């Protein structure tokens with residue numbers, strides 16, 4: 001019995017390791033600040049939102065910003081299979097103003113699209129580095145690749161811990177991820 005149990009544990013560990021093989025990991029500078037993630041656009045997209053802000057004030061104009069959320073494809077598959085985010089999960093959420101393009105491109109005369117991203121909000125799960133496991137960072141998209149220090153817990157972490165549906169993450173807003181997980185569970 002014991003041998004069989006050990007075997008299945010070993011199988012699971014090796015399955016997890018193989019799911020995570022090749023995952024692009026968070027990169028830090030020598031001071032431990034996170035380098036701005038690059039080429040995240042080719043990662044897996046989990047959801048989008050429009051006009052969600054961290055304050056109750058209405059947007060100055062228009063519907064507010066679009067947020068597009070990306071995760072490493074390996075962490076996506078791992079979550080779908082095991083229902084948890086692996087160590088070194090990195091989320092990027094782009095902040096893009098809702099734009100309108102006047103002229104013939106705007107065929108129906110209304111509607112908005114997500115304009116060029118101006119900022120990135122980033123979260124990383126890295127228990128070896130951060131006491132709370134998750135740490136949060138802000139970057140500008142313009143300019144050279146810079147590193148950013150983790151923000152104080154009161155700035156980002158606390159709201160995520162309190163309101164994020166699963167392990168600090170707002171999975172309740174990521175139907176792409178949630179549906180994939182549901183499908184896997186019903187197999």
Ligand code: HEC
Nearest residue numbers: 049052054067091093121122123136137155156159169170
């Ligand atoms: C008052 C609550 C609140 C605060 C404070 C907050 N967030 Fe979030 N965060 C959210 C919500 C809600 C979402 C869901 C998606 C959205 O905003 O469009 C989210 C999503 C995210 C995501 C996508 C991954 C995930 O965890 O769902 C990242 C990355 C992120 N926030 C980074 C930050 C950073 C960096 C800060 C601090 C500068 C911060 N957040 C502060 C509420 C908050």
